[in-house]
Amino acid sequence: MPSIDITGMPEEQVEAIAKMAFGGDLGWHIGPFLLAVIIDGILFGIVSQQYITWWTFSNSSERKSYAYLTHYLIIASIAYTIFEISYGMHNFVYNFGKYRAFLEVNFPQVVPILGWITSAPVQIFYTERSFRLNGRNWYLVGLLGTLICASFGMTIWILVICQWISSELQAELIVQPVQSWQCLTLAIDLIITTSIGWGLYKSKTGWSDTNALVNKLMLITLETQLGPTILMLGFVIEFAISPPTTLGIFFEQLIPKFYVVGYLATLNSRVSLRRASQSVISAQQMTPPALMKQNSYNAGFGQLHQATVKIETETYTESYQLQNTPPGINRKPVIYEEAEISSPTQWVEHLEFTPNESQSQSTLVNNGLNIV
Template sequence: MNVNAFNSDTIGGFDEAGAKALFAKDAKFMLQCQMASLIIDTFLAGVLLPQFITYFMYQKDDKLWTKGVVLWCSLWSFAITCYYWAYMSYLFVDCYGLWLPWLEVRWLALMPLFDVLCVCVVQSFFAYRAYLLVRRNKFIYALITALILAAAGGGIGVTIVFGSQPSLLGADKSGPTLITWTATTTAADVVIAICILWGLLQSKSGWSHTDKLVTRLIRLTFEAQLPPTFLAMAYVIEWSQTPSSLLGAVFQALQSKAYTIGLLFTLNARLTFTVSQDATKSHVTPQVYAMTDRKPTQLEVTVQQETYIHNDMYAQQNAQQQTKHAAKSDSISDYDEQHAVTNENGSRARLTSPDNMA
């Protein structure tokens, strides 16, 4: 690799005056491309960070190799962001007001290598998932693996060929390797997406709940796979038109983040699917992520007990009749007792007393 650091007065046959004349008419466009790369990459790093934290917070029991894939890709994505910051600091702080450093290739030449180290791992992860969905078809898995290896070779080739050029104007020399890199990357994404979609469509069983879940998984596949695929295609189209333009750096800045965010988006979506299934059974609105560090709210059931007095008409009538009968019995008893006393006494003169009877 030609390490053309800014330690000489000329780069690729251009001095400061020649570089200024070369970039003068496109100065605004070049600055916009570099600032767009920095802003977009930093923004996507901010999107990636909470996804990374969420994964290790809620999926601690995931497989070890899956955790390794997430950790590797995330760390490389954050490292690329730091690399962009260092590159922008070099252009706008260390070499402020100079045009000659814009011709250097030593910073941009390493970007394809960084992308390969991140993207190929993500593609390998999805390739294994596709292999499982197509019923462990080894031919499909071998085809995807060959495309991934070809993409890795193309990316490393871009780093070697482009890095050996004396200046940015020699970017067109890396055409075959760059086309190989982006074309095989796109082909691998397309094959992986087709295999996953085929496997999901074959999983439909006719049950409404299962079919609804499969539909959500298909939509998730499109959301995770299409953005990086479109980025690779856009990069090829842009490079074929303006190979020495810095607009390609914008697409390249998005590539590693797009794949890593798609990976974490897919893995974290499993939480939503799990909670949704539980919510379907319990008919409650699910809470997927805790907003604080407190424990999840337990389900509270309030039981309200009310006592009702049944008014039985027949029982009430029987009670009234018994009451009347008891009252009548009491009156009769009083009459009999009084009558008995009268018979016993006869009269107050005791004329009817047995002792006075003849």
């Protein structure tokens, strides 16, 4: 679209210019306005379901700072969705059939600042987690904090410059501020994702349980950060190729909700990890020890196993030859034949006790043999 100042022009002339700008391909030029509102509504439904899940399972045990942040983000999401609906109603209901409505900058000029209000708290949340995972790295916090503040400055700059723009036809005048804001936001997302992934990677140990958990956390980090990062990357590429097109508005309007979806997905992932851990423990308690799988460093990436310690034992046997017991000094060894004692009953029948008064003890008599 050419850069045209429509200040002071009559409405009929502005309408003719807008029809020339958008009427060639309605789907390409006007479709992004409608799709942004529809997809934002779908994302708000996802956010609502995530918030209900968090409220059910984590609200009572959540840290106060995280709980306040979650409540704030859901309120900000509601306000942003109301803004999107108002923008859609303005374009497609109150100004139905009028092309000049899509040239107005009253709504688009506040999208960056509204997006920062929603995305900056999420970025601060991930900055705090990255700070702890990387050994309380204050340099990292300083870098990310500076970039977040600079991003806020860019949104204010865009809002100020838009006061001097009459329509979307002059979008080329804000290319540099918008690109600066885009690059700052993209840099923040990339640094956060990389630093959290690196911190988790350094947390790996030789235990398969720990490594499997770390791998899951790295995957969750990638999944939750991938949405807004890819969306902002697409916004940067599109705006660099063709700044005046309306496709950039589509990316710009969806970015805030993707941050909230990723944040709530991170919080709710703890519930699924806790359930998986409890199911593994229950399965291990019900499984006989003989059927437990041996722990392995390399095999622990697929699923969690019971941590086991294998102990090898060796038994040594040492034998000694004992000497024959010497006979007592008052006794003589008597050798009996097997036949003489083969019948225990006969032995008992002929066993008698006779007193021995001279030695004050008893003498056992058996078939004429005296055994003292």
